[in-house]
Structures are given as structure tokens and as C-alpha cells.
Amino acid sequence: MSIGLALKAFVAVLSSKETAQRIRQVFQGGDSPSGSTDPAKSLEHSSATTSESVKPAVVAFQSSRSDALTLLSTLQREARFLDLVGESLDSYDDAQVGAAAREVIRDCRKSLDRMFAISSLDDREEGTTCKAEDTCALRTRIIGNNSGTNNSGVIVHRGWKASQCAVPVWTGAGEDQLVLAPVEIEVGSHANR
Amino acid sequence: MQIAKYSIGIDLGTTNTLLAFAEMRVDQPRVDVLSIPQVVAPGQIESLESLPSFVYLPSDSDISGGMLAMPGRTAKEPVVGSYARQISAEQPDRVVAAAKSWLCHHQVDRHAAILPWNASKEVAKISPVEASRLILQHVVAAWSAAFPAAPLAEQYVTLTVPASFDMAARELTREAAISAGLPEDFVLLEEPQAAVYHWLNRKGDLWRRELTEGDLLLVVDVGGGTTDLTLVRVTQESGELVLRRLAVGNHLLVGGDNMDLTLAHFAATKFAEKGTKLNAWQAVSLWHACRKAKESLLSASDKKTESISVLGRGSKLIGGTVTVDIGRDEVHRLLADGFFAPSSLDDRPARDAASGFQELGLPFEVDSAITRHIAAFLSDNHEPNQSSALATHVLLNGGVFKSALLREKLADVLASWHTANERPKLLGGVDDLDRAVACGAAFYGWSKHHGGIRIRGGTARSYYLGVETAGLAIPGIPRPLQALCVVPFAMEEGTELDVPGREVGLVVGRQVRFRFFASANRKNDKVGTTLRDWDETELQETAPMELTFSAEETPQEGYVPVRFHSRVSELGVFELWCNSTKDDQRWKLEFNVREDS
Numbered sequence: 001m002s003i004g005l006a007l008k009a010f011v012a013v014l015s016s017k018e019t020a021q022r023i024r025q026v027f028q029g030g031d032s033p034s035g036s037t038d039p040a041k042s043l044e045h046s047s048a049t050t051s052e053s054v055k056p057a058v059v060a061f062q063s064s065r066s067d068a069l070t071l072l073s074t075l076q077r078e079a080r081f082l083d084l085v086g087e088s089l090d091s092y093d094d095a096q097v098g099a100a101a102r103e104v105i106r107d108c109r110k111s112l113d114r115m116f117a118i119s120s121l122d123d124r125e126e127g128t129t130c131k132a133e134d135t136c137a138l139r140t141r142i143i144g145n146n147s148g149t150n151n152s153g154v155i156v157h158r159g160w161k162a163s164q165c166a167v168p169v170w171t172g173a174g175e176d177q178l179v180l181a182p183v184e185i186e187v188g189s190h191a192n193r
Numbered sequence: 194m195q196i197a198k199y200s201i202g203i204d205l206g207t208t209n210t211l212l213a214f215a216e217m218r219v220d221q222p223r224v225d226v227l228s229i230p231q232v233v234a235p236g237q238i239e240s241l242e243s244l245p246s247f248v249y250l251p252s253d254s255d256i257s258g259g260m261l262a263m264p265g266r267t268a269k270e271p272v273v274g275s276y277a278r279q280i281s282a283e284q285p286d287r288v289v290a291a292a293k294s295w296l297c298h299h300q301v302d303r304h305a306a307i308l309p310w311n312a313s314k315e316v317a318k319i320s321p322v323e324a325s326r327l328i329l330q331h332v333v334a335a336w337s338a339a340f341p342a343a344p345l346a347e348q349y350v351t352l353t354v355p356a357s358f359d360m361a362a363r364e365l366t367r368e369a370a371i372s373a374g375l376p377e378d379f380v381l382l383e384e385p386q387a388a389v390y391h392w393l394n395r396k397g398d399l400w401r402r403e404l405t406e407g408d409l410l411l412v413v414d415v416g417g418g419t420t421d422l423t424l425v426r427v428t429q430e431s432g433e434l435v436l437r438r439l440a441v442g443n444h445l446l447v448g449g450d451n452m453d454l455t456l457a458h459f460a461a462t463k464f465a466e467k468g469t470k471l472n473a474w475q476a477v478s479l480w481h482a483c484r485k486a487k488e489s490l491l492s493a494s495d496k497k498t499e500s501i502s503v504l505g506r507g508s509k510l511i512g513g514t515v516t517v518d519i520g521r522d523e524v525h526r527l528l529a530d531g532f533f534a535p536s537s538l539d540d541r542p543a544r545d546a547a548s549g550f551q552e553l554g555l556p557f558e559v560d561s562a563i564t565r566h567i568a569a570f571l572s573d574n575h576e577p578n579q580s581s582a583l584a585t586h587v588l589l590n591g592g593v594f595k596s597a598l599l600r601e602k603l604a605d606v607l608a609s610w611h612t613a614n615e616r617p618k619l620l621g622g623v624d625d626l627d628r629a630v631a632c633g634a635a636f637y638g639w640s641k642h643h644g645g646i647r648i649r650g651g652t653a654r655s656y657y658l659g660v661e662t663a664g665l666a667i668p669g670i671p672r673p674l675q676a677l678c679v680v681p682f683a684m685e686e687g688t689e690l691d692v693p694g695r696e697v698g699l700v701v702g703r704q705v706r707f708r709f710f711a712s713a714n715r716k717n718d719k720v721g722t723t724l725r726d727w728d729e730t731e732l733q734e735t736a737p738m739e740l741t742f743s744a745e746e747t748p749q750e751g752y753v754p755v756r757f758h759s760r761v762s763e764l765g766v767f768e769l770w771c772n773s774t775k776d777d778q779r780w781k782l783e784f785n786v787r788e789d790s
Contacts, residue, residue, distance in 0.1 A: 056227060056339030070237065077234055083510035092511050099502045100514040103482070114241075168239035169230075172260065176236070186474075
């Protein structure tokens with residue numbers, strides 16, 4: 001896990017000044033780099049005066065396990081994601097799969113939007129003709145052969161971006177960190193149905 | 194006094210609580226909503242924009258497990274927020290919901306540990322006041338964590354209450370708030386007014402183009418569990434437009450949750466028709482599914498039917514999923530016509546006349562048609578000098594109105610009361626329906642400091658003390674009661690009044706108790722007006738007022754002649770004093786919110 005994280009951090013530092021700053025803070029023992037750094041969402045138009053002091057302080061909670069595990073656990077809790085992808089599709093027809101998937105997909109979307117505020121990376125519609133400029137490969141992927149001087153292309157995918165990363169903070173410890181969903185046991189009067 | 198750094202608005206809702214804030218010392222207020230960290234599952238904390246107003250009372254195993262703790266809160270303390278709401282259906286015995294509705298329920302002792310209502314004996318219950326305190330305390334802690342350098346107790350704080358809350362419920366809210374850490378001088382603001390302030394903030398100075406002198410604005414605030422109505426008249430004073438709150442409706446226990454439940458019942462019968470029997474767990478899932486489906490079912494679409502599914506339990510998700518198709522027009526009939534029924538202005542909400550016996554519990558409305566409640570409200574508050582009781586403008590608030598269909602439906606019914614070419618104008622959009630109250634309250638604090646527009650109104654009701662008439666006692670028959678008006682309708686904040694009329698003798702050394710009544714529609718009674726008989730719909734009894742003398746105050750005669758003196762402070766706090774007519778002594782009457790013994 002730590003090598004993966006280190007790699008991720010390495011890439012992130014190179015691609016984003018802000019991430020670099022946050023990671024620097026971690027090494028300096030500063031505030032948590034958790035995504036909940038700027039939880040307040042503005043209601044006002046961008047023209048409104050903003051002063052630095054309005055921003056709430058970082059609430060210093062720190063997960064003791066990878067956010068990836070907590071993300072899976074959240075999607076299972078709120079949308080039953082693991083139940084859906086874990087089940088064999090062989091014995092069901094498309095309508096039955098569809099009925100279940102519709103619910104799960106809708107709930108997944110809601111959870112992902114809340115935690116990551118996902119939107120298109122490029123505002124332009126798909127099909128728009130544009131210049132295929134040589135930019136960072138993380139942001140733009142050029143498909144096909146760019147021959148000659150005419151470097152115009154067509155947007156076939158608008159890309160995705162997250163505006164935040166606000167996965168719940170996990171407060172458990174030790175072995176439990178690999179638990180994605182608890183075992184459910186029904187007791188009492190409900191049990192003998 | 195030093196100016197607070199922030200203006201904070203707290204919307205303590207029946208189902209959700211929010212905190213919004215704005216910097217005080219800026220010319221253009223920017224209102225933000227604070228994210229509130231809360232337990233979302235055992236061992237998981239997330240910051241969310243709203244804090245569900247649910248309180249979970251942890252079991253012994255929860256406490257020893259420690260997985261419901263949060264930084265700054267131990268595992269022993271009740272858990273407020275998302276996790277509490279999530280398990281409210283599974284563990285109704287341990288979750289307090291709708292504490293706010295209990296705060297204004299004057300037939301129960303609101304300081305007594307009665308919630309969760311009907312919970313088993315093993316659960317250490319809490320009082321409605323305590324539940325409200327816990328919710329507010331959670332919000333205060335979230336603020337302190339986010340703004341450690343600006344303690345909440347030093348900010349300008351506005352807490353919203355339903356316009357329909359009576360004096361006693363407001364006093365209880367104040368008590369819970371101060372013990373939760375709000376400053377002593379925080380302000381109570383009525384929720385529909387907060388929604389209007391939010392609209393004013395969004396409009397800026399342009400609001401003067403939308404409203405003109407003589408306009409009548411109806412605010413319909415449909416929350417999760419309650420509906421709150423308010424009328425605001427636009428008048429002109431020395432060339433300036435002035436907003437004056439004319440009237441507020443009664444506390445109506447009908448809201449968005451009723452709609453979800455109605456839809457769930459309807460879907461359950463559809464399942465039954467198909468031969469699918471739902472168990473208890475599936476029934477709860479169905480309720481959640483209906484809540485989620487409501488929005489898409491009530492949006493404009495060409496699709497004739499929409500499917501509602503209950504997912505299979507366990508890891509057999511797909512195999513166990515059951516589905517019914519629900520016709521869009523059926524849902525429209527059910528919800529739009531059920532809650533926003535076409536009605537005439539002369540219609541009145543149905544009252545439950547059939548049963549003389551009612552289980553104590555929250556007094557939910559018998560008639561769910563919000564439109565009929567609005568009709569009654571408008572007719573009851575028809576000003577004698579105005580030709581029409583109808584509103585020219587309508588401001589809708591509450592998540593229910595995210596549905597364009599319901600907005601239009603309500604607008605249609607309201608329009609049907611007007612003549613053909615008139616139609617009340619809907620103000621505001623659909624963006625901030627869930628947070629308008631909190632944001633409006635934060636803006637109100639800023640606006641007050643900067644001399645912005647204010648809605649005037651004074652008290653929303655007139656108030657009466659029950660005074661027994663003197664005369665020969667007849668065994669078995671209580672002395673006739675008279676109602677003495679001590680607070681006239683629309684008594685302004687920051688004013689006081691001597692109550693004229695005869696002296697009342699207070700017997701010393703004993704507890705003095707007066708019955709206390711409120712009226713929403715006796716607007717012409719003056720302070721000192723005495724009513725000999727009244728209609729039950731006119732005067733509603735609220736918590737009694739009491740006073741106990743301390744021993745050293747005992748005069749020789751055994752009683753003190755007093756006159757009453759009422760006062761409504763700048764902050765909207767009501768005080769009723771007994772002033773001795775012999776000397777300068779005076780005593781304050783306090784609400785007794787305990788059960789009648």
C-alpha cells in the first residue's frame with residue numbers, strides 16, 4: 001500500500017501545486033491533507049468579496065486506513081455496490097439485472113457526486129472541433145495520428161474531474177481496516193419471520 | 194459592544210439542522226454553509242452540509258465498542274446526525290426523531306425524559322429539550338472545530354423557530370440553545386421570515402422592483418414534518434417600502450415525510466396486488482426507495498411509468514430484487530391532489546370529529562391537504578380594510594418544492610381563488626430550498642448590523658392570562674374563568690406595557706399559577722381586554738405561568754395586590770411581571786412546561 005501511495009503522491013505533486021503544498025504540510029507535521037479542507041460551499045456569485053478568514057479551519061481528523069477502502073465501504077453502505085458487482089449475472093435475465101442495477105447506479109452516482117463533486121473536465125460538447133494541442137497527457141489524450149500541420153481534432157470524450165475528495169474518515173484500528181461491510185445479524189422478535 | 198466577526202444562522206429543523214455564516218464586517222455578505230462532521234457509520238465520520246435532527250441513544254455494546262465516538266465526543270454520549278437517522282427505522286426504540294415537534298406539544302412535560310416516545314424501559318430516555326440541546330451542541334462543536342479563533346458564543350447568532358411556535362416553545366428553544374453554548378443574547382427568528390430574508394439577499398436592491406406597496410406575500414414553508422404559513426404585507430412609510438408580518442398560521446404537522454409515506458403505502462399495495470409480500474425490512478427499504486423516487490416521479494417527463502424496486506437483502510441483491518411499475522398519473526393524483534387538493538377559498542381543513550379518544554403522541558393533522566389549510570389561513574386573516582384576502586405573491590420554501598409539478602399544482606390552486614386574469618406571482622427559485630432558512634438567518638444578522646431592510650411584525654399572537662372571577666364559591670363548580678389580554682397582537686419587540694384593569698391579589702407563600710392562552714385570530718383585542726367566554730378555536734391553551742414566593746418576601750396581610758406588566762425584549766423574549774401596587778417589589782412569572790398535575 002505504501003509504495004502505491006508514494007507513487008500516487010509523487011505523480012500528484014508533479015501535476016498539482018496545491019497537492020504539493022498539502023503533502024509538504026504533512027511532512028512538516030501540519031494539518032491533515034484530508035479532502036475536507038474546504039467544506040464550505042459558496043452560495044454566492046463569484047463576484048462576492050471573499051476574504052481568507054472566512055474559510056473554516058481544517059478539521060484534523062485522519063483516517064487510519066486507505067481512503068480506497070473507505071470509499072468501497074461507503075458505496076456498499078449507501079448503494080450496495082459490492083453486492084451488485086459481487087453477484088453472478090448468469091442466472092438472471094436483463095430485466096431483473098436492470099431493475100437492481102438502476103437503483104444501485106442511481107445511489108452510486110449520488111454518493112460519488114457528494115464525495116467528489118464530479119464534472120466534465122472539458123466544458124465543450126462532444127463532437128466539437130478543436131485544436132489538439134500538445135498538453136499534459138494527464139489532461140488530454142490524443143487519439144490517432146497527427147499528420148502534417150493541421151492539428152485540429154474532434155472531442156470524443158469530455159473527460160472527468162473531481163472538484164474535491166471528501167471520503168469519510170475511518171476511525172477504526174488494526175485488523176478491522178480491511179472490513180468493507182459488517183456482518184448483519186437480526187435478533188429479537190424480527191428474527192423468526 | 195464589540196462587533197461580532199461573524200453572523201451565524203442556525204436552522205434547527207424537524208428533520209435537518211444547518212448552520213450558515215457570513216462575515217459581519219464586509220459590505221457584500223457572502224453566505225456559506227458549514228460542513229458538519231458526523232458519524233455516518235460505526236467507525237466512519239463524514240462532513241456533510243446538513244445534520245439530520247436525529248439522536249441515537251447508544252446501547253451498552255455501542256459504548257464498549259467505542260466505534261460511535263468522534264473527536265471531541267465520547268462513545269457514551271448520544272450520537273447526532275446521519276447514522277442516527279439511518280438506523281431510526283431499525284431501532285425506533287433508541288432514536289429520537291422530530292424532537293422539535295415535541296417542543297411545542299403542550300400536553301406533555303417537555304423537560305421530562307419521554308423520548309423516544311413509547312420506547313421500552315431499558316432505554317434511558319431523554320426530554321424534548323435535552324434532544325434539542327444535543328443537536329445544537331453538535332452544531333456548536335462543529336463550528337468550534339472549524340473556527341477555533343472565533344468562539345460561537347462571541348458571534349452574532351440567529352436561531353430560527355417555526356412562526357407557529359408559541360411563547361412557551363420559544364422559551365424552551367432558548368433554554369436548549371443557551372445550554373448548548375449559544376450566546377445569551379442570540380436572536381430567535383421565524384423560519385418563513387428567514388426564507389424571505391434569503392430571497393431579499395439573493396435579489397439585492399432589485400426586490401423593490403418585484404414588490405410594491407399593497408402587495409401581500411404568502412410564505413408557504415413545507416418542511417419534512419411541518420408546514421408553516423406566514424403573511425407579509427408591503428406598505429410604504431415615508432417613501433420607503435416596509436415589510437410587515439401580518440399573521441402566522443397554526444403549527445401544522447404535515448410535511449414531506451407524509452408524502453414519502455403515502456407513496457410507500459401506495460407502492461406496497463401494488464406489490465400486494467402482484468402477490469409479493471414485503472417483510473418489515475423490505476417495507477423500510479421501500480420507504481427509502483419512495484423517498485428517492487419521489488423527485489423523479491414528480492418531475493416533468495414523457496415516461497408514463499416509473500419502476501420502484503426493493504433490493505434483495507443479503508448478498509443476493511439481484512435475485513432478491515422486487516419491482517413494481519407505478520404510473521406517473523397515479524402518483525400525481527396521490528400526492529399532488531392529496532396534499533395540494535383543488536379547493537375553494539371557503540374550504541376548511543377536516544377535523545377529526547369521529548373519535549373522542551386520541552392516543553397521546555404528536556397531534557398529526559387529520560387533513561393532509563395543505564391547500565385547505567392555506568385557504569383557512571388566508572380567510573382568517575382577511576384584513577377588514579382590504580378588499581381581498583388573497584396573496585399577490587407567493588414564496589415557497591422546503592425541499593418538497595424541488596418538484597416543479599408540486600410548485601405548479603399549488604400555484605394553480607392559489608390562482609383558482611383569484612379572478613381570471615390575476616395569478617399570484619411565485620418568487621424565488623428552486624436552488625436553495627433546503628438551506629434558505631439557515632442562509633436567510635445568517636443574512637438577517639448581517640443586515641441588522643448594516644441597517645438593511647427588516648420585516649416588522651411584533652408578536653404573532655395575542656396572549657391571555659386566565660383569571661378566576663371573584664364571587665361565592667359553589668361546590669363542584671369551578672369559578673368562571675376570564676381571559677385577560679396581557680400581550681396584544683403585534684406587540685413590537687423592545688416594548689413594554691402596563692396591563693390596565695383591576696388588581697389581582699397574589700396569595701403569598703403558595704405557588705401562584707395562571708392558565709395561559711394564545712390566539713392567532715383575535716387581532717383587535719387591546720392590552721387589558723377581558724374575555725368572558727370564547728370559542729375553543731379562538732383561544733388555545735398553552736403552558737401555564739407560575740410564580741413561587743420566597744419566604745422573606747411574605748408580607749403580613751397574606752396577599753399582595755399586583756398589576757401585570759408585560760415586556761417583549763429586542764430579542765423577542767417575552768416576560769410577564771407582577772408589579773406590587775403597594776411598593777416597588779415585582780415578581781416574574783415563568784412558564785411551567787411540565788404536565789398538568
